[in-house]
Amino acid sequence: MKILVTGAAGFIGSHAALALTGRGHHVLGVDSLNDYYDPALKESRLARLSGQPLFEFEKLDIAEDAALGALMTKYAPDRVLHLAAQAGVRYSIENPMAYARSNLLGHLSVLEAARHTSSVRHLTYASSSSVYGERDDAPFRETDPVETPMSLYAATKRADELMSATYCRLYGLAQTGLRFFTVYGPWGRPDMAYWLFTKAILAGEPIKVFNDGNMERDFTYVDDVIRTVVKIVEAGAETGTHTLYNIGGSDPRPLKDFIAAIEKAVGRKAEKIMLPMQPGDVTRTSADVSALARDFDYAATTRIEDGVQAFVDWYQAYFKA
Numbered sequence: 003m004k005i006l007v008t009g010a011a012g013f014i015g016s017h018a019a020l021a022l023t024g025r026g027h028h029v030l031g032v033d034s035l036n037d038y039y040d041p042a043l044k045e046s047r048l049a050r051l052s053g054q055p056l057f058e059f060e061k062l063d064i065a066e067d068a069a070l071g072a073l074m075t076k077y078a079p080d081r082v083l084h085l086a087a088q089a090g091v092r093y094s095i096e097n098p099m100a101y102a103r104s105n106l107l108g109h110l111s112v113l114e115a116a117r118h119t120s121s122v123r124h125l126t127y128a129s130s131s132s133v134y135g136e137r138d139d140a141p142f143r144e145t146d147p148v149e150t151p152m153s154l155y156a157a158t159k160r161a162d163e164l165m166s167a168t169y170c171r172l173y174g175l176a177q178t179g180l181r182f183f184t185v186y187g188p189w190g191r192p193d194m195a196y197w198l199f200t201k202a203i204l205a206g207e208p209i210k211v212f213n214d215g216n217m218e219r220d221f222t223y224v225d226d227v228i229r230t231v232v233k234i235v236e237a238g239a240e241t242g243t244h245t246l247y248n249i250g251g252s253d254p255r256p257l258k259d260f261i262a263a264i265e266k267a268v269g270r271k272a273e274k275i276m277l278p279m280q281p282g283d284v285t286r287t288s289a290d291v292s293a294l295a296r297d298f299d300y301a302a303t304t305r306i307e308d309g310v311q312a313f314v315d316w317y318q319a320y321f322k323a
């Protein structure tokens with residue numbers, strides 16, 4: 003199959019592109035290589051892919067709708083895996099327009115390009131657990147109300163789901179939206195807490211712990227995610243269907259457990275600075291994954307302790323730390 007992957011130089015996108023080429027698919031990766039975090043990491047992820055004869059890359063901002071449309075028409079993919087976005091909850095407080103460009107304009111531009119490219123049979127795209135907002139009742143189900151986002155990031159991801167539902171209704175474009183829950187692992191994202199904690203502990207610096215550590219996250223190891231993303235892309239879906247799935251570890255753990263796993267992997271205790279809750283954050287995420295388990299045999303099999311060890315091993319090798 004020919005698959006266009008947006009955000010291919012990103013954390014999840016680069017893992018997905020590697021897995022898809024490994025399955026014999028031809029992948030055209032698209033990414034703007036923006037500097038939200040160090041573009042050198044994005045280049046290193048692409049370098050891993052450059053040895054793959056089935057991988058091609060095009061540097062492009064997906065919000066450039068005419069250019070994306072022309073590229074999609076020329077490549078004529080069977081499937082699109084759309085992972086490019088402005089990620090991060092906290093950054094959306096200071097840089098709201100980056101979210102409007104990549105997540106609203108960018109998502110619409112991908113939808114437009116896909117609906118005008120007759121070869122495209124299915125689009126898989128990234129949503130987020132953040133659409134659930136702040137809530138006490140857990141686990142979160144796909145049928146739960148999602149009308150109270152706590153950050154602009156969450157609001158743009160919910161808007162993406164609504165735009166996708168509309169394109170399915172209007173044009174029959176078959177789609178699957180994935181609500182990712184705190185994905186972590188090797189080649190991860192430098193703005194995420196597990197990366198910041200590992201970096202600080204290794205450097206002997208204190209870590210900042212928000213809401214006095216009273217947070218619970220449904221951490222999800224990247225390999226568990228990728229296995230299922232590949233299945234969804236390969237399976238496609240019937241024309242005229244739009245399905246949303248949670249994809250999470252389904253084992254929510256207090257932040258202190260995650261910190262303890264990092265301390266153990268690094269072999270050093272963290273000095274903690276306790277801080278209040280950050281605007282935009284939620285205290286808890288928790289995924290009900292029964293729909294994904296039923297339809298795609300999904301199961302998160304990686305224990306946090308093992309996943310964190312794999313991340314810390316990678317981090318130390320990558321940075322020679």
Ligand SMILES: NC(=O)c1ccc[n+]([C@@H]2O[C@H](COP(=O)([O-])OP(=O)(O)OC[C@H]3O[C@@H](n4cnc5c(N)ncnc54)[C@H](O)[C@@H]3O)[C@@H](O)[C@H]2O)c1
Nearest residue numbers: 009011012013014034036063064086087104128182184185
């Ligand atoms: N990692 C997680 O825990 C998590 C959780 C929920 C949702 N998600 C979603 O999953 C997707 C992948 O996330 P990730 O963690 O790999 O993030 P990432 O930032 O590592 O990857 C996103 C990639 O998209 C690219 N990009 C951003 N705007 C672009 C644009 N306008 N045009 C072209 N490329 C652009 C970036 O350069 C980056 O390489 C995103 O949609 C994100 O919102 C991730």
